[in-house]
Amino acid sequence: MEKIFKGRVVVPGEATLTALVSHGGFNTLASYKDCKEGKNICTDQNNPDLFGKSTVGVALCLPQTIGSTTGGMVFFNAAVINCNPGAMLFSKPIDSLAAAGAILASVWTPNNIPTVDQLGDEFLDYVKDGMTIEIRPDGEVVVRD
Amino acid sequence: MELTKEQQAILDGSQGEVMSKIMKTLVMYGETFGATKMVPVTSTYGHIVTSFGVIVLKGVFELMDELIAGGVKSKQLFSADPRPLDKKVPKNLLQDLVFHVMYGPQKRYEEQLRKIGLLSDDAFTCACYFPEVGNRPKKGDILSWAESSAVNYANSVLGARCNRNSGIIEMFGSIVGYVPYFGLLTDEGRMASWIVEVRTEKMPEAQLLGSAVGMKVLEDVPYVKGLDRWIGTELNDAATTYLKDFGAATASNGSVGLYHIDRLTPEAVEHGEKLIRPDAKVYVIDDAELERVKASYPVIWKKKDAKPKLCFMGCPHMTLAQLNDWTDRLEKKLREKNLSKVRIKTVFTSAPAVIEAFNKTERSRKLKDMGVVLSYICPLMYMNNPLCAKMPVITNSNKLRTYTSSRYYTDAEILDQITGGTK
Numbered sequence: 001m002e003k004i005f006k007g008r009v010v011v012p013g014e015a016t017l018t019a020l021v022s023h024g025g026f027n028t029l030a031s032y033k034d035c036k037e038g039k040n041i042c043t044d045q046n047n048p049d050l051f052g053k054s055t056v057g058v059a060l061c062l063p064q065t066i067g068s069t070t071g072g073m074v075f076f077n078a079a080v081i082n083c084n085p086g087a088m089l090f091s092k093p094i095d096s097l098a099a100a101g102a103i104l105a106s107v108w109t110p111n112n113i114p115t116v117d118q119l120g121d122e123f124l125d126y127v128k129d130g131m132t133i134e135i136r137p138d139g140e141v142v143v144r145d
Numbered sequence: 146m147e148l149t150k151e152q153q154a155i156l157d158g159s160q161g162e163v164m165s166k167i168m169k170t171l172v173m174y175g176e177t178f179g180a181t182k183m184v185p186v187t188s189t190y191g192h193i194v195t196s197f198g199v200i201v202l203k204g205v206f207e208l209m210d211e212l213i214a215g216g217v218k219s220k221q222l223f224s225a226d227p228r229p230l231d232k233k234v235p236k237n238l239l240q241d242l243v244f245h246v247m248y249g250p251q252k253r254y255e256e257q258l259r260k261i262g263l264l265s266d267d268a269f270t271c272a273c274y275f276p277e278v279g280n281r282p283k284k285g286d287i288l289s290w291a292e293s294s295a296v297n298y299a300n301s302v303l304g305a306r307c308n309r310n311s312g313i314i315e316m317f318g319s320i321v322g323y324v325p326y327f328g329l330l331t332d333e334g335r336m337a338s339w340i341v342e343v344r345t346e347k348m349p350e351a352q353l354l355g356s357a358v359g360m361k362v363l364e365d366v367p368y369v370k371g372l373d374r375w376i377g378t379e380l381n382d383a384a385t386t387y388l389k390d391f392g393a394a395t396a397s398n399g400s401v402g403l404y405h406i407d408r409l410t411p412e413a414v415e416h417g418e419k420l421i422r423p424d425a426k427v428y429v430i431d432d433a434e435l436e437r438v439k440a441s442y443p444v445i446w447k448k449k450d451a452k453p454k455l456c457f458m459g460c461p462h463m464t465l466a467q468l469n470d471w472t473d474r475l476e477k478k479l480r481e482k483n484l485s486k487v488r489i490k491t492v493f494t495s496a497p498a499v500i501e502a503f504n505k506t507e508r509s510r511k512l513k514d515m516g517v518v519l520s521y522i523c524p525l526m527y528m529n530n531p532l533c534a535k536m537p538v539i540t541n542s543n544k545l546r547t548y549t550s551s552r553y554y555t556d557a558e559i560l561d562q563i564t565g566g567t568k
Contacts, residue, residue: 010177030548033529035201045445066400068548069194069291072311073205080204094177095364095400096328100311103173107166108208 002144005123009139010094011102013114017086019131019143020058022049023124025066028074028097031055032083040083059133060085061124065098075101079111087135090117091124116141146176152183152323163215167317174314175325183323184330186289188282188305190264191223191319192273194291195312197526198254199229200247208313209257212320219262220322224273224280226292227462227494229526233518235455235490240532247530262319269521270496272389272462274298277498284411287330289318293400294393294461294544300403302380302388304411306330309364309402329402335412337368337405337421342429348375349435350555351387352543355394357438361428364400368421370407378408382466390542393461397544445550451537456487456563457524457551459494460542465502468495468519472508475515478564486516488565489539497521525549 030044032055042050065071075098078084088102094117102115114135127133127143134142148156156168175183195205229248236244255263264280271292273280282288284304290296291310299305308328310318318324328334339362343349349372358367376384388406395401405413405420412420458471471493479485493512495503500519503509512519524542528534528549538551539562546553554562 032201046443069293069296069309070312073195073202073313076208076313077202077204080207096174096178096309096314097311099177100174100314103170103177104313107170107173108211109204 002142003126005119005141005143007089007116007119007139007141009137010099010117011106011113011115012137013087013112014135014137015059015087015114016132016134017057017059019061019127019129019133020050020053020055021124021127021129022047022060022062024049025064026050026060026062027067028065028071028101029068032074032078035078035081035083038082040078055085056083057086059087059089059135061089061127063092063124064090064095069097071097072100072104076104076108079105079109079113082111084111084113087114087133089119089123089133089135089141091119091121093117146172146180146325147182148172155321161215163212163217164321167321170314171317171321171323171325175327178325178327180325180327182326184287184326186221186287186318186322186324188286188288189221190280191219191221191315192280192290192292192295193223193225193258193312193316196226196269196523197229198248198251199529200249205313206250206254206257209254209261213257213260217261217320219316219320221319222262222264223316223319224264224268224270224278225258226269226271227521227523227526228269229523231520231522234492234520234522234527235518236533240530243530243532261316267497270462271295271523272496274303275464275496275499277465277502278496279498287324289315289324291315293396294389296402297392297396297404298389300329301392301405301410302385309400335366335403335420337366338425339365339367340421340425340427341367341369342427343369343371344429344431345435346432349430351390352394352541352553353435353439353555354430355391356398356543357430357435358404358428359395359397359399359401360438362399362401364402366403366405367401368405368407368413368418368425372406373408376409380409382464384409386464386466389461389464394543397547442546442553444552446537446552447535448537453489453539453562454536455538456489456491456559457494457538457540457542457545458491458559460524460540460545462499463493463495465499468493468499468503468512469508472512474560475517475564476511478560479515482564484565485514487563489563491516491563492518492520492522492524494520494522494524
């Protein structure tokens, strides 16, 4: 079974990845406190959905990011050391920190992070950890069970 | 986005590949938020949120090297957030060892900042807008800053205009001298979509009131009514100090980049309730609501009733007036309790320039004699040491509480605890 959602492209790209879902705001700095080359286990104790899970190479599904204004820099750094998410899919309009991170990664590193926002609350209600997600260049996001 | 000839030329590579990538980054960032143009940064100085050379930020150090190799010099000099280390701040041998590993690249990173455009070797504070520091924008100035508490203060108290940018983006704006025009730079973006009515029967604690407002309005702009009853209608030392702490809590407990205080902050004085959107929601705050908010804070200490080992005051950094006031309050309280020194290791933090001014006063010796350490450190960076995070640390800062394992207490509670409690 599959369901298609349409959002706005922030950073274009195509990918097919496994979903990892944060229903609350994703605190970027708190989530990457122990990132290493190719590896990041979410360190944010206040995020019960993600704490202790790997955020590398996944389609990170979230409402927005929250927390320190170092957030964009942290995403960028994650892209440099190959521990970034494979894509970022926002149910709400993207916040300035996450946008900065996705754009910095796209311009300054080989690790482009396809990013789509405004996918709607229904997207975040529907998508579950482990589902397969296809991100298309026009902002279509296909979620498969 | 429509660019001027100069901006387009930079994007096309007239100043080299690195500058072209910087401009491309800013254009993409602006277009994401509907910016139609880039506008000049008009403040004298910039301010950088990333002051810490922490080992995990390998990518940032490499980026700085790339900028330097590309011959990049910032159009405006900048101050930076506080340094992460200070020998004076208490720590044990193991913690010290971890600090040295964690912040091993600090020297290299500061050297990189100097090459790009650091204002001075002492320009490390989150409160760069203090008069003693000198990075104080004028009303209407366009800024390229990111430190959330400084952006919030500059927008709200000084009437400057700055978006809630991310680290690196803010440095890029200072380097090229332009920022994309959207959000809090526009009149429309500065309109309030919340009315906050303060109906407390006593002076609300700044850090608690800011926390309540931030948690409720998140990234929106609030127009606060009823606070002038407690802090007046003049932006004097007491009012601006209050607003510094209030604002930092709105920015960290929510994502507030701008607030208006009825009859007090510059735009509220100028435009009054015309700043409120017709569909603004209302949030009423009384004493019970503040109690509810305070009770909602989780205590993440392993042993909930542990005796505090350290107290941090000054996140954001303390003003000169706060240092003076706290010295007097401590002296009085200790005398009442027949004590000469604080009973919990206590660190007050402030900007190097404020510390220098304070050290010229008689109170400096008194504070030292009472056992309080005065430091320029960033308490947040201290608490990022995993061994320090395990310690029971208390603070009156809602920002520090939000980002670390430290526990929040009101000013009166802190004063009581560091002077031996109520027994």
